[in-house]
Amino acid sequence: MKLTFLGATGTVTGSKYLLNIETKSGDEKRILIDCGLFQGLKQLRLRNWDTLPINPKDIHTVILTHAHIDHSGYLPLFVKNGFSGKVYCTEATRDLCEVLLLDSAYLQEEEAKYANKRGFSKHLPALPLYTQEDAQKAITLLTAVGYEQDIDLGDGITTRLSPSGHILGSAFVHIQNSKTSILFSGDIGRPHDILMKAPVRIKQADYLVLESTYGNRLHDKTDPKIRLAEIINQTVNRKGVVVIPVFAVGRAQELLYYIHLLKASGAIENNTPVYLNSPMAVDATAIFNHYRGEHRLTPEESHALCHTAIMVNGIEESKRLNETNGPMIILSASGMATGGRVVHHLKAFAPNPKNTILFVGFQAAGTRGAAMLDGAESIKIHGQYVPVHADVKYLPNLSAHADYAEILDWLDGFESPPKTTFITHGEPTASDAMRLHIEEKLHWKTMVPDYLQTVDLN
Ligand SMILES: [Zn+2]
Numbered sequence: 001m002k003l004t005f006l007g008a009t010g011t012v013t014g015s016k017y018l019l020n021i022e023t024k025s026g027d028e029k030r031i032l033i034d035c036g037l038f039q040g041l042k043q044l045r046l047r048n049w050d051t052l053p054i055n056p057k058d059i060h061t062v063i064l065t066h067a068h069i070d071h072s073g074y075l076p077l078f079v080k081n082g083f084s085g086k087v088y089c090t091e092a093t094r095d096l097c098e099v100l101l102l103d104s105a106y107l108q109e110e111e112a113k114y115a116n117k118r119g120f121s122k123h124l125p126a127l128p129l130y131t132q133e134d135a136q137k138a139i140t141l142l143t144a145v146g147y148e149q150d151i152d153l154g155d156g157i158t159t160r161l162s163p164s165g166h167i168l169g170s171a172f173v174h175i176q177n178s179k180t181s182i183l184f185s186g187d188i189g190r191p192h193d194i195l196m197k198a199p200v201r202i203k204q205a206d207y208l209v210l211e212s213t214y215g216n217r218l219h220d221k222t223d224p225k226i227r228l229a230e231i232i233n234q235t236v237n238r239k240g241v242v243v244i245p246v247f248a249v250g251r252a253q254e255l256l257y258y259i260h261l262l263k264a265s266g267a268i269e270n271n272t273p274v275y276l277n278s279p280m281a282v283d284a285t286a287i288f289n290h291y292r293g294e295h296r297l298t299p300e301e302s303h304a305l306c307h308t309a310i311m312v313n314g315i316e317e318s319k320r321l322n323e324t325n326g327p328m329i330i331l332s333a334s335g336m337a338t339g340g341r342v343v344h345h346l347k348a349f350a351p352n353p354k355n356t357i358l359f360v361g362f363q364a365a366g367t368r369g370a371a372m373l374d375g376a377e378s379i380k381i382h383g384q385y386v387p388v389h390a391d392v393k394y395l396p397n398l399s400a401h402a403d404y405a406e407i408l409d410w411l412d413g414f415e416s417p418p419k420t421t422f423i424t425h426g427e428p429t430a431s432d433a434m435r436l437h438i439e440e441k442l443h444w445k446t447m448v449p450d451y452l453q454t455v456d457l458n
Contacts, residue, residue, distance in 0.1 A: 001180050001457040003207070006052065007036060008425040009451045012213050012364055013070040014038035014047060015425060017184060018054060021177060023155040030054070031153065032062045033173055033184045033209075035087075037073030037104070037129075039338060041366030048074065048129055053452060057082035061153055062141075063161075064089040065186025066170035067096035067249060073104045076134040079141065088151060090161055091144040092169030092291045096249055096284060098139050103248075103280040105135035107339045118383055147171065165189025165199035166400050167250035168288055168295065172202060180457055182207040183418075187425070188402045188410060190219075195254055195288075195295050199402070201413030207457050208418040210411075212426030213362060214403040215434025220396040225258055229267040231358055231393050232259075236272055236327040240354035243390075245342045245369060247335035248281035250400050251361050253288045253305060255331055257297070260308040269327075276309035277318050277341050278333040285311075322348035326355070335360075336367035337379075343368075347381050355390040360398050365427065404437050417444040419457075424449065 001021050007014030015036035021029045038044040056078045064072050064087060075087065075097075089097065108128035115126035145151050150158045156178055161171035166189040173184040183205035191198040235242045246252040256276065262268045276282055288295065289302050297305065309331065312318055318341050321330060332342035346368070349355040363369035368379050372392045378385040402410060411421075421444050423431045428448075435446045449455065 001182065002454055003182070003209075003422070003457055004053070004454040005422075005424065005449045005451065007038065007451075009449055009453070010428050010431070011038070011040065011044055012362070012425050012427065013040055013044060015065075015071045016074065017209060019175060019182070021155070021157055025155070027155070029153070029155050029157060030059045031175065032059050033175070034065055034071045034186065035062050035075045035078050036071040037069050039070055039336070039367070040364035044366070048077070055082060057084075059083055059085060061085050062087040063159055063173050063175075064093055064097070065164070065173055065184060066167055067093045067100050068167065068187070068247070069100055069104050071186065072097050072100065076101055076105055076130040076138040079138040080130055080134045085141070086143040087138070087141045088143050088145055088159065090147060090169040090171055092287065092294060093171070094142040094144040095287045095290075096169060097142055099280050099283040099287070100249065101135040101138055102132055105130055105132040111339065114382060162200045162202065163197065165193060165196045167196065168291055172200070174205065180206050182209065182457065184209045185211050187211055187213070187400065188407060189400060190402050190406055191409070193400070194257060195297065196400070197294070197296055199410060201410065203413060203415045205414070205418050208421045210407070210421050210423050210434070211401070212407075212423050212431045212434035213401040214399065215423070215426045215430035215432070215437070217403055217430070218405055219399055219403045222397060224395055224397045225262060225267070227395055228258055229262050231356060231395070232262070232268045232272070232329065235354075235356040235391070236269060238354045239326045240352070240356060241326040241349050242329045242356045242358055243342065243345045243349050244329065244331045244358045244360055245335050245337045246281065246331045246333060247361060248278050248333040249284045251335055251398065252276065252278070252281040252331055252333070253285055254398065255360060256285065256308045257301070257305045259329065260304050263308070272327050272329060274309040274329045274331070275312050275321060276331050277312040277321060277345070278331070279313050281331070281333055282311045282313060318344070321345070336363050336369040337372070338367050343381055346379065347386050350379070350386055350388045350390045353389045353391070356393055357390050358393045358395060360395045362399065362401070404434055407434070408437060408441055411438065411442060417442065419445065421446045422449055422455070423447070
């Protein structure tokens with residue numbers, strides 16, 4: 001086996017790992033694990049336009065760890081460029097990908113259209129990376145499989161997906177042939193998440209590709225509800241608007257559930273209107289409700305979560321919110337304010353000091369979210385500078401990623417150390433810190449690979 005890192009090196013985005021497996025007949029089987037889009041810094045986003053070192057036509061199979069765009073969003077382009085094999089994933093990942101990939105394509109088309117209308121793109125005409133038609137083709141290749149089933153990929157190679165607790169449908173991807181096995185962690189969830197069940201313990205793998213988003217951090221242990229109630233109450237007292245940029249899948253549902261609990265306990269005003277303004281998050285919430293056995297909530301709790309917010313679908317309804325006075329709470333995507341409807345809300349609400357912009361998740365370098373948390377006095381939206389006078393806050397301890405202590409604890413479940421643990425999916429300082437933690441605590445052999453690096457697995 002050979003493993004090539006086509007993304008998620010020195011960054012948390014663009015996850016793509018290529019496995020070349022020599023078969024008994026002397027041929028080669030090529031499997032891609034995750035097919036994610038680069039996001040964040042411009043130099044990273046530009047990589048989405050680069051030609052891959054491998055022709056997608058030559059890949060036999062793709063396997064997805066989960067539906068988040070930084071793990072699945074390159075798929076439409078991959079299919080447009082010739083890939084025609086199966087894309088294995090869990091059922092919930094398939095359903096979520098249908099929503100996310102179409103939305104991603106729509107956003108790319110809108111961005112290109114907007115750039116052409118305003119003439120602020122350096123490329124004329126600006127083209128989308130892929131279209132909704134491309135996304136539709138990719139969706140037809142999604143092949144749902146159950147958790148913990150051995151799937152035959154041919155030539156003596158099998159794969160198995162195990163629950164990783166990160167978001168609905170997320171999985172550890174195990175691949176093996178008669179000689180070697182490798183486990184891709186994808187994104188690892190947390191043992192005590194309010195919605196998702198704990199990641200399953202894995203006992204064995206010859207090689208491990210491990211995420212390290214929080215390789216250098218420990219999550220705050222305080223109950224996020226207390227801080228959330230404080231922030232909402234302060235803003236509501238000022239008759240302001242709380243704008244919460246959320247990831248449509250996972251974080252949106254988690255926030256809705258917290259807001260439901262706060263309203264139910266009287267910690268925040270029960271009559272403050274809450275809007276979920278993201279068709280994608282609305283769909284993801286319905287999917288969450290559908291797969292009840294895969295998360296911790298009872299049917300009653302799940303139902304309450306779905307009815308906490310007024311669901312906003314139409315564009316006109318969304319625009320009207322920008323002309324509505326507070327107090328109100330708006331949850332809108334995208335979570336790092338890189339695109340989507342939340343950007344229009346920032347334009348409308350960031351200039352007013354009455355309002356609060358509340359970030360509730362990891363903000364990758366180069367995103368508007370990271371800039372605002374860094375104290376930026378203005379942010380660039382659609383070619384214009386928008387002043388930031390609103391209160392910018394961050395709600396810690398809501399991560400869907402294990403911190404380094406939780407990862408070390410999960411690694412403790414291995415009965416013997418992998419031959420090498422490849423540390424990926426982190427900013428450089430986080431990946432390096434994770435490497436040191438593993439070496440110090442477990443004495444395992446580790447490696448932080450470079451972009452496009454290939455390693456032999458024997
Ligand atoms: Zn993820």
